[in-house]
Amino acid sequence: MSPSTSGRSARSVNPTLWLIIVAVLLAAGTANTQSTSQSLGDLEERQVIDRIAAVVGDRVILASELAGQLQMLFVQSGQRPRNQDQLDSLKEMVLEQMIQDQLLLIAARQDTSIVVREDEVEQALDEHIARIASQFETNDEFLSALGREGFTLREFKRQYRDEVENQILKQRLVQSKLYNVSVSRHEVEEFYNQFRDSIPIQPEAVKLAHILLHTTASDEIEDSVRAQIGELRQRVLEGADFASISSRYSGLGAAANGGNLGYVSRDDLIPELSRAAFNLNVGDISGVIRSPLGYHVLTCEGKRDERIKLRHIVLPVTPSAADTARTLQLADSLLAEARSGADFRELAKAYSRDDDTRAQGGELGWFALEDLPQRFKDVVQGWQTPGEFRGPVISERGVHILHLLDYRPESEMTIKDDFDQIKEMARQDKTAKLIDDWIIELKDKTYVDVRDVDATR
16 A cells, blocks of 8 residues: 555545555455446446435435446456455445545635636546556457446546546645645655555666657558548449448448447547538538548438537558558668667657657656556566667557666665655645545535445445
8 A cells, every 4th residue: 555545544545546546456356256247237227326325515426426436447447346345345435535526526616716628628538548548458458348347438538528627626626725735854754764664665667768650551552542432422422321331331340330420529529520520411421531540421310409410431541561561661770770879869859750759859757667568568678778779669559669768676765765756755645634634624514415325236
């Protein structure tokens, strides 16, 4: 357990540490999950939506909302509780966190100085989904995990959107109250002496930079796919059934339901599709649209308030083996240049497709070896000489060339060598205690009634 939470109740843990603790509880085992999965899967049959788990002020927390939070937790952790006692413990923790969240939200919404912009929510949502997806080896594994919990990616993002916006509100409220929390050296030393035995070992870590190369399809393939979808669009315009054409020719899973996207809002679609779709009238057929997913043709089948019913034909643009070989050849060439003395930072600025790190010469920062995805861990394992280069590594994002900037072996944290990190732990611990006190004050001022912790049974 983190030293900032040691010896304190689960209700006082901040959301990030709380998820870690939950993951630890879940990691105890995944056997004998059938009965637990069954009880969660039957939630709707048990009409939990009509049952109240708790009341906070004028806000009701329904059992269905508690069940939804548990589902998303299982997606994030990739594991499930193995027995009813473990599930009940998680329910209590999740419900207490939901109560705290509502208390903070009530306070945040009453503070007129706190404003959250739409674009901030969208960016935070995309980053949050990306962080969850990065815990899986491939994007397909992530989507499969969503499916097992009853979500499509679009539904998952829709359900998470309000949570992300609320999280930003709560963070800004907490920051406004605690932005000036500081700790003295004496407090850091006291914290270290008190939690010395529970302060985690500094894991083996590497500081990396990379060059990211994307494999793109040749002009010939691009032209071929564009021509094919143009022909399919023409067939629809001449009277062919749109759904039948999509079922026969679409890729990316769209063929399974004839390209039906259902009713969607602007926010449900990627920008390229959103711009075209919301200019359509019912019955219209769009032109050919290029997006990062491939080429699309859309049709509007209905409108309802701010939502439209869409169907699409989509043809992905898939690089050939020759395209992949060409990218790997470029990676080998850049790797040879770096090993021959070329400035890696300048190579990254010239060739990398990673917009987030290119300007910094590809620098990624520090990573604990144990946290790296397996394909990167296999390459980095045993790498201890800064200045060396390795690769290429193929991931969902593309082809990577790695540069080892620094190496740190596993070690115990000490005041002398790790003062800044221990100071931050001490500050977080102090902050958490202040938040505990503040939550108690909010509870004293707000009506809170826990009706049925077992409402999801």
